[in-house]
Amino acid sequence: MTETVITRFAPSPTGYLHIGGARTALFNWLFAKAHGGKMLLRIEDTDRARSTDAAIDAILDGLRWLELDWDGETVHQYARAERHREVADRLLAEGKAYRCYATPEELQAMREKARAEGGAPGYDGTWRDKDPSEAPEGVAPAIRFKAPREGDTVIEDRVQGRVSFANKDLDDFVILRSDGTPTYMLSVVVDDHDMEITHVIRGDDHLTNAARQTQLFKALGWDTPVYAHVPLIHGPDGAKLSKRHGALGVEAYREMGYLPVALRNYLVRLGWSHGDAEVISTEEMIGWFNLEAIGRSAARFDFAKLENLNGHYLRVMPDAEIVSYLKALVPHLADADDILVRIGADGWGKLERAMPGLKERAKTLVELLDSGDYLFARRPLSPDEKAAKLLDDGGRETLAELLPALQSVEPWAVPSLEASVRDFADRTGRKLGRVAQPLRAALTGRSTSPGIFDVLEVLGREEALGRIADQAGGLENA
RNA sequence: GCUCCCUUCGUCUAAUGGUUAGGACGCCAGGUUUUCAACCUGGAAACAGGGGUUCAAUUCCCCUAGGGAGUGCCA
Numbered sequence A: 001m002t003e004t005v006i007t008r009f010a011p012s013p014t015g016y017l018h019i020g021g022a023r024t025a026l027f028n029w030l031f032a033k034a035h036g037g038k039m040l041l042r043i044e045d046t047d048r049a050r051s052t053d054a055a056i057d058a059i060l061d062g063l064r065w066l067e068l069d070w071d072g073e074t075v076h077q078y079a080r081a082e083r084h085r086e087v088a089d090r091l092l093a094e095g096k097a098y099r100c101y102a103t104p105e106e107l108q109a110m111r112e113k114a115r116a117e118g119g120a121p122g123y124d125g126t127w128r129d130k131d132p133s134e135a136p137e138g139v140a141p142a143i144r145f146k147a148p149r150e151g152d153t154v155i156e157d158r159v160q161g162r163v164s165f166a167n168k169d170l171d172d173f174v175i176l177r178s179d180g181t182p183t184y185m186l187s188v189v190v191d192d193h194d195m196e197i198t199h200v201i202r203g204d205d206h207l208t209n210a211a212r213q214t215q216l217f218k219a220l221g222w223d224t225p226v227y228a229h230v231p232l233i234h235g236p237d238g239a240k241l242s243k244r245h246g247a248l249g250v251e252a253y254r255e256m257g258y259l260p261v262a263l264r265n266y267l268v269r270l271g272w273s274h275g276d277a278e279v280i281s282t283e284e285m286i287g288w289f290n291l292e293a294i295g296r297s298a299a300r301f302d303f304a305k306l307e308n309l310n311g312h313y314l315r316v317m318p319d320a321e322i323v324s325y326l327k328a329l330v331p332h333l334a335d336a337d338d339i340l341v342r343i344g345a346d347g348w349g350k351l352e353r354a355m356p357g358l359k360e361r362a363k364t365l366v367e368l369l370d371s372g373d374y375l376f377a378r379r380p381l382s383p384d385e386k387a388a389k390l391l392d393d394g395g396r397e398t399l400a401e402l403l404p405a406l407q408s409v410e411p412w413a414v415p416s417l418e419a420s421v422r423d424f425a426d427r428t429g430r431k432l433g434r435v436a437q438p439l440r441a442a443l444t445g446r447s448t449s450p451g452i453f454d455v456l457e458v459l460g461r462e463e464a465l466g467r468i469a470d471q472a473g474g475l476e477n478a
Numbered sequence B: 001g002c003u004c005c006c007u008u009c010g011u012c013u014a015a016u017g018g019u020u021a022g023g024a025c026g027c028c029a030g031g032u033u034u035u036c037a038a039c040c041u042g043g044a045a046a047c048a049g050g051g052g053u054u055c056a057a058u059u060c061c062c063c064u065a066g067g068g069a070g071u072g073c074c075a
Helices: A019-034 A053-065 A077-093 A104-117 A184-194 A204-220 A250-255 A260-268 A282-288 A303-316 A319-332 A336-343 A347-359 A365-371 A385-407 A414-427 A432-444 A452-459 A461-477
Strands: A006-009 A038-043 A097-100 A142-145 A152-157 A161-166 A174-176 A199-203 A226-230
Touching (some): A006 A019, A006 A199, A019 A038, A019 A199, A019 A250, A019 A282, A038 A053, A053 A250, A077 A097, A077 A142, A077 A184, A142 A204, A152 A204, A152 A226, A161 A204, A174 A184, A184 A204, A204 A226, A260 A303, A319 A347, A414 A432, A414 A452
Parallel strands (some): A006 A038
């Protein structure tokens, strides 16, 4: 029997797609791909008050940016409320659920009492066995699931192992609110069943829920999916990193200039490993991914490692592809308009030509944009502090001497440019660095840049000679 | 409070009942070098603590400490 694997990513649209959610999506995606199955997407919007369309857009946008595609139509859980109510009614009819008329105040008091006494669950089951005739007038009841009180509920989790909960510690949870809307607990079970989900891979903050959901599955006579609860991701300081604690959304990582492929690689190694493999291509990930190799302890987010990986992927990525990522990124930056104006119509081409030298040095796309900025500078350049010092410390004189030699270089290409500059340094008894640095300052306005001969070539004869002349000032005739 | 989960270098992790406990990022030193990166070489750096079990525990069991999650008519 070959069972098709169907996973799902089921975010609640109360905020952006945070990094933990992104990893959960990645794991679900990888697992589905690894087994030739499908990953479905379900928006868990049963909380009408907190769900927003903006959040849904942000989540879909984040997934697309991460290049994680899903199968079929996106399921909006709230649209299935009627079906959920139907199941609740069935439970009610079968005596597996009951109407609860407790007021919020009473519930609050129960919780306090339970906590004070220790051990007992939240809801005390007051209405579990009361006769319907005792129902107060004009009060709309909530429907609670009649949870088993004896025995244990066991979850055979593929990551956490066998986890057992005593049923006496799990209370009768609400499945239908007093306004008739289904709660998450009911909806997930019904939807996972109806969508034929075979594997539920999610954060381990859902581990206790898995016990409650298992009880529901049993009551309904349905098979439970395979569960895999992955540990959460913490911030660099060990603090929590979740929707409730101000974590960054994936769009923040995009804006910081990270590549989707790098983020995926970083994320997959957070909690999962394949021997000593660190740089893992998407194909390899799909081939190697398994639930067994997911660790059980929480991981901290480390920007330094992400940066390193990002730098790696930048270095091996074809220049044109990097440029297309840059084009896609710029609109998302705060100063998008300024940047676009500065780059201009012919700027992207210049960037691509300069890319071999630029990408070697950059860790992020944002850095790339900054280090390539010299390409778009207008003459005369205003050198930064370090560059100005290079020019002031004899740099201008050197450039004035060098200028004539460069003017006669033919063709204007790296080999002949390099030969000319090296020859000049030899002739005048200067170390190459003493010539290259002032040249760098004049051409880029900075003390660091790609290889100086590349810079000369990419800038073109006219622009390069102009920039040098600008700094040499009137000295060439002195 | 109660329930459940976790604990190997600073960080992510590998491995094993007997190893010099491995790799990666970061860090330090050196090399290369036109700057900065990249790259190469070397280095410092970990089995939370205490009890057991065993000829032998980082590895198996228990306890403690620390961390996390849940404990809603949120998801």
